[in-house]
Amino acid sequence: MNHLQLIIKREYLNKVKNRAFIIMTFLSPLIMVGIFTLVAYLSQLNNDKVRTISVLDESGMFSDEFESDENLIYKMIVGTQLEEAKKSVEASGDYGLLYIPKMESLDDLAENITFYSEDSPSLIVLDDIEDAIADKANSLKLVDAGLDPAQIDQLRIRVDTKLETFGGEKTSKLSTGLKLGFGGLAGYLLFMFIIIYGNMIMRSVIEEKTSRIIEVIISSVKPIKLLLGKIIGTSLAGVTQFLAWVILIGIFSFVIAAIFGIDPGAMQQQEALEQAQALSGKGDMVQEFMTEFFKLPLLNLVIMFILFFVGGYLMYASMYAAIGAAVDSETDTQQFMLPILMPLILAVYVGFFTVIDNPHGTVSQVFSFIPLTSPVVMLMRIPFGVPLWQQILSVVILFATFIGTVWFAAKIYRVGILMYGKKASYKELIKWLKY
Amino acid sequence: MDNLLVATNVSKSFGEFRALNDVSISVPRGSVFGLLGPNGAGKTTFIRIINQITMPDTGTVFLDGEALKPDDIRHIGYLPEERGLYKSMKVGEQALYLSQLKGLSKQEAKKRLKYWFDRLEIGDWWNKKIQELSKGMAQKIQFVVTVLHEPKLLIFDEPFSGFDPINANLIKDEILRLRDNGATVIFSTHRMESVEEMCDHIALIHESNKILDGKLLDIKRAYRSNTYEVGLIAEDHTAVENSLKEHFKLLPSDFKTINDEFQRNIRIPESASANDLVNFLTQKGQLTHFVEVVPSANDIFIQTVQNN
Incomplete structure (x- = not known):
């Protein structure tokens, strides 16, 4: 087996x-699933309480307007x-009393409705x-003004903008949301990965320094090999942990759903569904979701995700390793962490x-070429359709910078x-480059 | 003479600081070579250049007549002064890893490790973590890892620091045994008594320059001052002193003795011999002590460094 392996x-x-x-690896998904389950359970518990509101309607105009449901019961007092x-x-001990006085004009009435309750009522x-x-x-x-409300309702116009690119591709607000979700997820994933495993690499370099084994090792291998081996080994461990998290979260959610009958994902799904419904307004959600999903530049997304993820991560990882080498203990790393x-x-x-x-605004474009920010920003832009030459240029800049940072x-x-x-200072580091 | 390692005109600077200045050193095959010098003289830099951890600015190092190449690390075993092991790794795993980095196969490394662990009676540590061991115990493992791949050149930088006298002796004997089996040893230390005990050759580096090198015995001869420790039973010490002063240079002396006698270090001039002094002394009284003052490595070290 060679040294690097x-x-x-x-x-x-x-x-x-x-x-x-x-x-x-085991605790994090358990905690995550646990928190979602707890929140879901608590909100369910909260909703289970039935509230009764008594209504004293002296005006006599609103008796038919209040519809009770399973959580809220309106009781008319006459x-x-x-x-x-x-x-x-x-x-x-009821929740409260709604008092509607009798007034000459509706405007006065609107000003004089009162809600009596024990505590402040729910908004x-x-x-x-x-x-x-x-x-x-x-x-x-x-x-009063002599108009028919039903007619007015009929006359009201709802606007639903259809979206289409100049190329003739039909899009929808749902797809915009989907793209945002994809880009955001990819960018955020990279961000988390860099911070968690970059730190791990740094600590492992510091450990070799403080345990004084480093000189023994580099009398056998070239430092660059040790550096690369460390970055690759730690990253593989990181990928393993990430995959384990994904699988474990799935298993735990499934188990909890089976045992307690609570679906920790339900809340988010419901929220997402509601948001999507608000965006698109109508239609068969699941079907539309799938069609929009397959309209995304999936191949492009996957390839670029891998390229930017690897390039961006390795670039930052090598910087973390350099910091680890420059200091004696983790407490000294602060001054170098900021950049x-x-x-x-x-x-x-x-x-x-x-x-x-604005995915294609000047700021977004500029930041998707600067190598330190491009992995995150470009990954967020790509679902919205970025010209291929821009993507390639950005990747080339990123990898060139990566080689520079590794050097x-x-x-x-x-x-x-x-x-x-x-204790190394920035001045000291620049001097080291000339050794 | 057959030299295993030859360094010619090696220089190295770090920024403005010149760590080694045109240093040439030859290490004879099969010797224990003492690399001496005060703190910060450049010893460690020189050792790191031999290990190809640092590259020299100018000059070349030859191993077995050929310029050093990356593959030579398998022929060198290095125990650095700043040494340690991965704290959370098991002893056996760690020893295997480090020996594989030196080019041994896993099977071969296992076989040799077993031999050495049995030899140093540390076999039952295999599954312990380093953090469970004492410093001395960890040092033993470090020693084993250094010599395991049977390199022809062994470099020890302060090998005895951290060892108790019993283990230090054990390691010393192992080093000498390795030399007897054909290895060449470079040995860097401040402890002059171990230099006396072990080294055949020495080189002294001071402020980045080599200021002295050669066979320890030859150097001692060069530094001899024709001075003898003398003990003499005589009736009148003052009279003896006065008559001696006319011919020789007298220095105070403080060797241990059971007699109440006249004690001096006496330096003979170039023109005279030891016999002249003995003849002179026997006329004055009963000679009880007569030893040539041989300069110790310590004396040579201090004297040379101060003169530079």
Whole structure:
């Protein structure tokens, strides 16, 4: 077995067999699924409570407007005075009392409706009540003005913009949402991966320095091989952990759903469905979702995802390794972390604000060529259709920079791993490049 | 003479700092070669150049008559001064990994490790993690890993630091045994008593320059000062002293003795011989002690460094 393989194997096994690593691999998905289950369970618990609201309608106009459902029951009170009704509702322990006075004009009436309750009432319940009253009052006003509400309703026009590219490709708001989801997921995944496993590489370099084994190792192998082996081995361990997470989250969700009858995914799905419905307005959701999904440039997405992921990750990983080599302990890494974290965070912000606003705006375009931000920003842009030459140019710039950072990191690494007890400054690092 | 390692005109600078200045050293095959020098003299830089960890700016290092090439690492075993092992790895796994990096096959490494672990009576450590071992125990493993691939050149940088006297002795005997079996040893240390015990040749590096090298015995001869430790039982010490002063240079002396006697270090001038001094002394009283003062490695080290 050659040196590089040996090093990769050791780094990989050492990470994978590490107790903390194993615990985190199993615990993280368990915690995630657990939290979703808990939230789902709690919100269900919350909704289970049935509220009763008494309505004292002196105006007599709204008696038909309140529709009870399983969580909220409206109870009409007739022929009682307000004070008396208040007392009886308070005594009964009901949620509250809605009082609609009798007024000359609807405008005055709208100003004088009161809701009595023990505590502050839920805003959602209030909204429902206000909507119901407003609807009725509006149509009453229309009748007053001599108009037929049904006719008005018929005359109302709903606008639903059809989207089509100049190339004649039909798109929809749903597909925009889908693209955002894809791009955002890819960018965010890369961001998380860099931070988690970049740190792991850095710590492993520091460990070799503090345990003083480094000089023994590099009397057998070239530092560049050790650096590459470390990055590749740790990354493979990272991929393993990521895959394990995906599988475990699936299994745990399935098990929990089977045992408790709660679907932790249901909430998100429902939310997503509602959002999508709000966007597209109508139609067979699942079918439309699938057609839109297959309309995405899938092959392009997958290839570019791999290229940008590998290039971006390796570039940042080599920087983390260089930092590890430049310091003596993890506490000294702070001053060097900023230049790594800044562009990363910037990339995510640019991605989530600018790209969503305008995927092909100047800012989005510029940031998708700067190598430090391009992996995240370009991955977010690609689902919206980026010209191939832009994608290729960006990849070329990224890989050229990657080679540059590896060279730079190898230089720092070669000198840094043999420097003990010296707190490196930026000035010092530049000097090391000349050794 | 047959040299295993020859370095010619090696120089190395780090930025403005010149770590080695035109250093040439020859290490005879089968010798224990002491590489001496004060802290920061450039010893470690020189050793790292031999190990190809650092490249020299100018000059060449030859191993067995050929310029060093990457593949030569398998012929060199290096125990650095700053040494350690992966703390969370098991002893056996780690030893296997490090020997495989030196080019041994897994089977061969296992066989040799078993031999060495039995020899040093550490066989039952195989499945322990380094963090469970004491520093001395870890050093033993480190030693085994250094010599396991049977290199023809062994380089030890302060090999005895961290060992108790018993284990230090054990390691010393192992090093000498390896030399007897044909290995050449470069040995860098500050501990002059181990230089006296072990080294056949030495080189002294001071402020990036080699200021002395050669056979230890030859160097000692060169540094002899024709001085003798003398003990003499005589009635009148003052009279003896005064008459000696006319012919020789007298220096104070402090060797241990059971007699109440006249004690001096006496330096003979070039023109005279030891016999002249003995004849002179026997006329003055009863001679009880007569030893040539041989310069110790320590004396040579201090004297040479101070003179430079």
